[in-house]
Amino acid sequence: MHIAVCLSRLPDPNTVEVDPLTGAVDASRMLYILNPADAAALERALQLRAPEDRVTALTVGPAEADSILRDALAVGADDVLRVWEEGRTSTRPAVTALLLATALRTTELPDMLLCGTRSLATGSGKVPALIAEYLDWPVVTDIVDFTLQGSMVRFLRRLAKGARSEGEVMLPAVLAVEAGAAALRYAGLPDLMKAKRAAIPVQDLSELGLSPVDLNFPAPTAQATMPPYRRPREIFVPEASLPPHERVLQVMSAGIAQKSGRIVSGSPEQAADQIIAFLADRGFVDRAG
């Protein structure tokens, strides 16, 4: 089996300092790390690998990104590949996904593609889904655990509020794992030294059969929306008209009322209307839409 793992190098969030006045980030103070979720993906790939299997690590990034590929070699990746267009300064998820998918196509399609479910930097989590789209493969995100049974993967996904869901998917597939899914192993000395000396293969656009225009995507509309705002914190005050012991009871409950959900029903269109109406009531969307 051939397992490919996508890695990304990004600033350690602890070293990203934003100037409160200008909003500028001090690049000279940033240190870079391998995205923790990608590290977990790499570890899962290494754990899965049988003696005859092969693990390839890929990244999209400038020469500095070689360091994470060396780290991957040191812990046991068999091959690595860096993809980059010289002169570029950043990539959007769509570009990253296109480059990775094309690189996999032009070299050799793996049986399984593992990656981190989202990067710490942007946290958009779009890349796995977009790669799957380009490869026309199924994608499963937010994986906390999975096992391989023949060419079927049984997985456990994390849902909101601690809930979990189980499922199965046939290979080939894109599996995006959570940072907590595994801790990356520590390289042995000989492998570390070998990795340090290794030449890192690089492919640019022409080698991938792409032209710069292929990477021109329209500006994402998401940028036009309002930034999320935090609702002002409500401070609990007991009702003044109540007798003292009632107020004490209110204070002791700290104002916590049981959270309630609402289930909408009807045809999909009706349900959608209800949800939109609900959101509009609370000012999340315009009623017109």
Place this chain on the structure above:
Amino acid sequence: MVMTTHDEKMRTVRFRVDDTAHISVDGEKCKSCAVRACVTVCPAGLFVPLDDGSVLFNYEQCFECGACYFVCTQEGAIRWTYPRGGFGVTFRES
């Protein structure tokens, strides 16, 4: 801000915390230590004296300077080594 609290100082330092502690303190041994030199010298303020006479220690924000190791006079109270390569403190400007 020029005048800073100890917390504010520590927040400017970057640590890559390993899962296992590189320094460990045997709080029992500290019960018979009157000097508590480690509490005084540790530049990261990582030693906290407890009411029962022992000392609480957390390795996570350690500068790896060695001061605690040298000032401790209680045989076997501190087990000291560096963290694994690549982990621990990383200075950017000092």
Place this chain on the structure above:
Amino acid sequence: MAVNGGSEHFDVIVVGAGPAGSAAALIAARAGLSVALIERGEYPGAKNVSGAVFYGSAILNKLIPGWWEQAPVERHVCRRDLVLMSPTTSVSLDFRSSAAGYSEPPYNGFTILRPKFDRWFAAQAEAAGAFLLTSAVVDDVIKEDGQVVGVQVRRDMGELRGDVVIACDGANSWLARKAGLQRELHTHELSLGVKEVIGLDEATIRERFQLTGDEGVALEYVGAVTDSVHGGAFLYTNRDSLSLGILGQLSSLVEHKKRPYDLLEAFKAHPAVAPLVRGGTLREYSAHLIPEAGWNMVPTLYGDGILVAGDAAGFCLATGIYIEGINYAIQSGLAAGTAAVEACRRQDFTRYSLMKYMELLYQRNVLTDLRAYRHAPAFVNGERLQNVYPELAARISESLFRVAGDRKQKLLPLYWQTLQQVGTKPRHVLKDLYHVARAYLW
């Protein structure tokens, strides 16, 4: 490259990519040897802290001509002040020099930031052919029949073999101790330095310290700055930040129960320092040990298959007035590297062959300087220099400059009177004068 017991073999293994280690690796690699330079930090300099003024420009210039043009230096030091402090006042002795050595290449000293400088310097060793391995901590030496034949790295299959091991692992040198070359150090032989880098814009720095262009100043403080703790303080100008910190003898910190960061805050709040740092923002806090006992703590410098250089060998001149360690680290690293090269030529790695290191150290003035100043540490850490004289000087000048309507006192009576106020006998002053002379002049 011979294969030995399955692991790779190097001519020279240098432990620690500080200034000592990178210098040793650079010179050995240039001589064509296979060199491994092992560093436990994520990058060279990641674990390192200095003031720092680097006074070894001329040495480095011989190695890498015009080095400051390519290296990350901050400012060249054109002025040095020694400031004697009492709790409220201060007197400064100003060494401003426009002599050629200060203001023209290769300059006398540069302020540097170690994480940046060390990274650059290690890259020079790498470019010369040394194999730099970061994120690798060395736990011990490997010995066979008493001969050091390599080092044990804390990783799977972490054995690394080499003909000569050069321990450049800094002030807290486990390697020198594990190899049996250094004893356990005492708390009066070590100082703790705590430091802050405080961001301040370039224009403000120039204006505040009266500097033009890349000029910088080095201010060194003794006296009330460390309360009753034996130590000192420093403040150096970088390009767009200040480096400032305090140094305190470990034993003295313990004795007086002073927390280093409290002293640091008190230093910044002192009326002589506060206006200099005003408006700055803290960029990084850090701490490191300094070997302070000089000559008296120098370990056995060579053994079978091993040499010790830099802070690991106690080659740090902390005379109280200033710390010079980086330049001695480089000098001793070069000496050790050269000794290793010669041993490789002879293919003799016994201590008799490596003893050549001693001769090279004398040639490079490392041992001569250390010997010359061997009485300085005790004197510098003595009570009167630390606390009484700064107070004395501050009081005298305070009285001298105070315009209070009463008759100006003559200097000598004023001096005696003040002496009595701070509780020092003239006899002690004479004795100290003798010590000063012995420490600095003979």
